[in-house]
Every structure is written in structure tokens, then in C-alpha cells.
Amino acid sequence: MPMxxxxxxxxxxxxxxxxxxxxxxxxxxxxxxxxxxxxxxMVYLPTVLAKSKGFFAEEGLDVEILxxxxxxxxxxxxxxxGSVDFSANAIDHAIKAKVQKxxxxxxxxxVRLPVMGLVVANKYKGEIKSLADLKGRPVGVTSxxxxxxxxxxxxxxxxxxxxxxxxxxxxxxxxxxLAIEKDSVHAGMMVxxxxxxxxxxxxxxxxxxxxxAKGTLDAMGGEVQGTTLLTRPDxxxxxxxxxxxxxxxxxxxxxxxxxxxxEELAKTLPSELxxxxxxxxxxxxxxxxxxxxxSLVSREGVARVIETMRVFEAVPAGMKIEPESLFxxxxxxKALGR
Amino acid sequence: MATSGxxxxxxxxxxxxxxxxxxxxxxxxxxxxxRGWVDPFFVSQPTVLAAQxxxxxxxxxxxxxxxxxxxxxxxxxxxxxxxGVAVGFTFARWQMLAHIFDPLMVALNAMPRVVLAPLFxxxxxxxxxxxxxxxxxxxxxxxxxxxxxxxxEVDRDLVNNARILGANPRHMIRHVLLPSALTxxxxxxxxxxxxxxxxxxxxxxxxxxxxxxxxISYAESMFNATGVLAGLLVLMAAVIAIDIAxxxxxxxxxxxKPILK
Numbered sequence: 001m002p003m004x005x006x007x008x009x010x011x012x013x014x015x016x017x018x019x020x021x022x023x024x025x026x027x028x029x030x031x032x033x034x035x036x037x038x039x040x041x042m043v044y045l046p047t048v049l050a051k052s053k054g055f056f057a058e059e060g061l062d063v064e065i066l067x068x069x070x071x072x073x074x075x076x077x078x079x080x081x082g083s084v085d086f087s088a089n090a091i092d093h094a095i096k097a098k099v100q101k102x103x104x105x106x107x108x109x110x111v112r113l114p115v116m117g118l119v120v121a122n123k124y125k126g127e128i129k130s131l132a133d134l135k136g137r138p139v140g141v142t143s144x145x146x147x148x149x150x151x152x153x154x155x156x157x158x159x160x161x162x163x164x165x166x167x168x169x170x171x172x173x174x175x176x177x178l179a180i181e182k183d184s185v186h187a188g189m190m191v192x193x194x195x196x197x198x199x200x201x202x203x204x205x206x207x208x209x210x211x212x213a214k215g216t217l218d219a220m221g222g223e224v225q226g227t228t229l230l231t232r233p234d235x236x237x238x239x240x241x242x243x244x245x246x247x248x249x250x251x252x253x254x255x256x257x258x259x260x261x262x263e264e265l266a267k268t269l270p271s272e273l274x275x276x277x278x279x280x281x282x283x284x285x286x287x288x289x290x291x292x293x294x295s296l297v298s299r300e301g302v303a304r305v306i307e308t309m310r311v312f313e314a315v316p317a318g319m320k321i322e323p324e325s326l327f328x329x330x331x332x333x334k335a336l337g338r
Numbered sequence: 339m340a341t342s343g344x345x346x347x348x349x350x351x352x353x354x355x356x357x358x359x360x361x362x363x364x365x366x367x368x369x370x371x372x373r374g375w376v377d378p379f380f381v382s383q384p385t386v387l388a389a390q391x392x393x394x395x396x397x398x399x400x401x402x403x404x405x406x407x408x409x410x411x412x413x414x415x416x417x418x419x420x421x422g423v424a425v426g427f428t429f430a431r432w433q434m435l436a437h438i439f440d441p442l443m444v445a446l447n448a449m450p451r452v453v454l455a456p457l458f459x460x461x462x463x464x465x466x467x468x469x470x471x472x473x474x475x476x477x478x479x480x481x482x483x484x485x486x487x488x489x490x491e492v493d494r495d496l497v498n499n500a501r502i503l504g505a506n507p508r509h510m511i512r513h514v515l516l517p518s519a520l521t522x523x524x525x526x527x528x529x530x531x532x533x534x535x536x537x538x539x540x541x542x543x544x545x546x547x548x549x550x551x552x553x554i555s556y557a558e559s560m561f562n563a564t565g566v567l568a569g570l571l572v573l574m575a576a577v578i579a580i581d582i583a584x585x586x587x588x589x590x591x592x593x594x595k596p597i598l599k
Binding site: 073076077081093096097099100101102143144146167168169170171172175178179182184185314 | 379380456459460463464465544545546547552555556557558559560561562563
């Protein structure tokens, strides 16, 4: 017994010495986990860059990025379920969660455009000249219910095609090029790097290009909020300082991105993420306008995303969602020093 | 009264208990989600689920998708079964073949086909074919191994007696081998129906524009637990229906079945 007691006392003393104390707290960085559905995708660059440039570490955060197989939906599920405290995610997921009575809040805008495009196989060049020509054809989206699905539905509806007049197929993000080549789908919604590579290989042409501000304006009729950093209200309530630190690092990352060239960025990133640096640089230059220097979430953009989701009744017809309830720009504004 | 076996089971009592347990489970589920002990976001709610399924049936939405899945399941199931019986039978009759292909069969069967699904979709496209192939790949092995065993296990005495009575090879197959293997084949069919449906749904889940797998995958990406669970319940009902049908068929075809007592 006394032996055991002594052991317990020893352990307690050890803890008392090691755990608290001024200096100890400052060098023990706070651990934070961020879920991402595919770290290689261009839209997640701000988080990935902030990590590789050490911006999170400068804020005293030890950020672990969990690359979650299965895409953005799974990353958002992890956030809702509490496995991660943040996820870099399309604002769509906050809206879908809201429909199911769960609150998620966007605290930083990674990009301000959809950063996707509709690509058509070359063999249909003579037949498909506009969105209306897609009627009756199989068209690929990355997965059912994803952002590409919603945006495609909105584009079709805007061009007088009822969404059920098109066969919409979940063909996978990275398998989309193959699905188009094998003629499983005649056209498909593509994200980068696949979009840039496919066009560069001369296998298809872009019917809609929402990597640029003008392309997005032409296709969608206004701003569309893209990927953001999402978190839960309880994280904001319990750890507001952590949220602020995350946002500080990301604002810094976006400033660096908007003032860098594609080549510089390709060099900064770990080689397994940048892939072929030349291609990455090219793909970045194409999507450059998507990155907002101010990192602010756009109210108009969020409102438009809610509208896109009404096409398939992902947001039920009678349901009203206030865009303001989905984002909080205070952290970005503080980081910008306004 | 003094029978030697176990006491006679009262089926009325069994049914009563089943009903009570199911009712208690549903009630607990409903109360737990209403009281906020469990978040309905994750597990939905029995009443909401029932309303969802009713709504699906009323609008005809679910019938369209269920028919697609059933079509894939049944085509794959029939082809897989035919193939399994044919190959199993051939191997049982020509032992040489069985020995040559044994490692291959074991290796192929050991492969997790569900993980292969994305490849099937690349090879066979996003339409019906990839799902049918997926189903066949799952059904074939169950039926093959059962048929093979069934034929090999035919009563030696029966075979010898039939031969002594002058049965030619055709008679042997028609009156001795197939009937006795049928029991095995039918029991494997009831297992493989479940597999068949899994194959079709996984295929749809990974790439399609209709079917129950699509419905579930869509609901999942909408964080709609009700949609996911309602889809699963519909599938469950479909499997039970097929199982009952197979049971009836089994009773009709296996008239020969030896009396096991």
C-alpha cells in the first residue's frame, strides 16, 4: 500500500511540475484538426499553404490536416460529428446542415468563385453548343448532392432545361475525365487540376468556365460563394481565440496567394501536392481570380448558393434561410485590422 | 404429454414476444429522440421515417428507383446463379478441371469485390452492365461452391443403385445428381440474394443516376439520416420479399428432400 501511495504521489508531483506553468504553456502549441475532402484540390490551397508555410505555427497552433476520403460531404460530416473542429468546405455543406437543423458557420472565404467548369467531349463539338443542347444527354457531376450537382442544376434551369430532362450521373471527381473519354457521359462538371489537364490534352472544350470572375458572372448571373473554412457554433463559443488564430493564418495565406505567381506557389508546396509544378502553375494562373485578397465571405454569394440548392429542393421550397446565419466575417475583419 | 424432445414451442407466444420487442424498440427510439437524449440528426425518428417512406410510395418516387435496383439485382442474380451451377456442375463431374482451377477459384473468391466496384465502373461504364457484373461476381461464388459440394456429396449408395438399375448418364443427372444438389443450391440462393442486392446497391452508390444506391448516396450527401435509413428499410423489405418467394420455390422444387430426423 505505501508503495502504491508513493507511486501515486510521485506521478502527481510529476504532473504538477510538467503541465502548468507560464513557459510550458507557450511552447506547447494548441492542437487543432481540420478536415479536407481531397487536399490536392485547388480550392483548399489556403489551408494547405498556411500549414506548409508555417502560418498556423506562428499563431501557436499545431494544425493537423485530415484528408478525408469521400470528398467534402464526408469532411463536413466529420465536423458535425465532432471528429474535427474545422473543415475547409464548400458553403453548401453549411446550408445542407441548416436544412437538417444543424448549424455550421463559415469564418473565412478560401475562394470567392465556384472554381469548376463544364467540359464537353470533343466528339460532340458540333452538337453541344449551349447548355440547352444537353437535354436528354448523360452529364457527370462529382457525386450526387455535391456542389457540382447543384450548380449544374442551376445552370440548366437558368437555360430553360428542366433538371430531370438531363441524366445526371455521379461519376467521381478524379474519374470524370475517364467517364467523358469512355463516353459514359457526354459532358461533366470538372474541378482542378482535372479541368486544366483535360483541356490541355485537347480532349474536350469548356462550355462553362467558372474559374474566372467573368465566366462565373456570365454563367450564374452574379457572385457565388466558393469554399470556406467551416466550424461549429460550440467551437466558436468555447474557443474564440483559436478561431481567430486559424483565421489570422488563413488571411495571411490568401494575401500571399494573391500576390504570388503560380510558379512561386508550386515551389512552396510539398511536391506530392503540387504534382507537376508547371501544370500546377498553369492551373493556378487560370483560377487566380478565385482567391479573394480580403478573405471575406460574400453575402450575395451565399444567397446565390442557397438559390442554386433550391433547384433540386436540397433546400425545401417553403424554407427560408438567412445568408447571415451561415457566416461570420468578424474574425476576418479583425485579422485585416479593420 | 411426456414427449422426449424439447417442449413444444407456442408460436403465438413467439409472435407476441417479437411484436413486443419491436414495439418497445421503436418506442424507445421515438422517446429518446423526442426528449433529446439522442440527436435525431444522426438517427432520425420512427415517425419521421414512416412519413418519409409513405411519401416516397405516394409519389411513386421510390418505385422507380426500386425497380432499377431490382432489375440489376435479378439479372445479375439469374446470370450469376446459372454460371455458378454450370461451372460447379462441370467441376464436380470432371475432377481434373476442379483440381486445375482450384487455386484460381479460391484466389478470386478471396478478392474483396466491393472494393473492386470502382474498377468495374471504369471497365463497364456507369449503366446497367457494371452493376450486373458486380452482382454476378458476388453471387457466382456462393452458388458455385454450393453446387460443387452438393454434387460431390450425393449419396454414394444412391448413385450405385441407380447405376445398377441401368441409369444412363442423362438419367443420372436428371433423377439423381440434380435433385439432391438442389437442396444445396437453394440454400445458397437464399444467402446470395442478399449479396446480389449489396452488389447492385454498391454499384449504384459509386456511380449512377438512378436506383436505391443513388437515393441513399444523395440523402447521405444532404446529411439526411432519414433518407438514408428510409432507403435501407425499403431495401430490407425487398430482400425479405424475395426471400419469402425463394422459400416457396424451394418447398415446391425440393420435393425430393431427404427426411432429416
